[in-house]
Amino acid sequence: MEDTDHYRCRLIYLRQSADLSKQAEAACDKLAGIEGILLATPADQYSIRLIYSLDYLSFEMVVDLLDELGFEMDDSILLTLKNTIYQFLDTNARENMHIDVTQFEEKSVNTSETREIPHRSSEKYWEDYH
Secondary structure, X not given: OOHHXXXXXXXXXXXXXXXXXXXXXXXXXXXXXXXXXXXXXXXXXXXXXXXXXXXOOOHHHHHHHHHHOXXXXXXXXXXXXXXXXXXXXXXXXXXXXXXXXXXXXXXXXXXXXXOOOOOOOHHHHHHHHO
């Protein structure tokens, strides 16, 4: 993976609240000093634009952190599905970050070394069947 592959940009939706301490700007202020978070800025009153490094954090960790800080996520069905996909993608990427993918590249196959698939005649099939 290239270094730029280690960064994720996510839009996180908070549950709507009239309490200013539960809105996006307050959440960004609390996230700003955390190691691994490169950018935390409000997109609007109830959503956060976040850029973080997979070397330090995953989406699940960010959500857990927001929960610990007292912020509630919007739990509509579509946003819950989106968040689940983000968690899967981050977990998968973090598990495979230190794997050298070049070892899985397909090596060129020499045509003289390829073997043909053996075929049986249809008559042989019927002989075996009886």
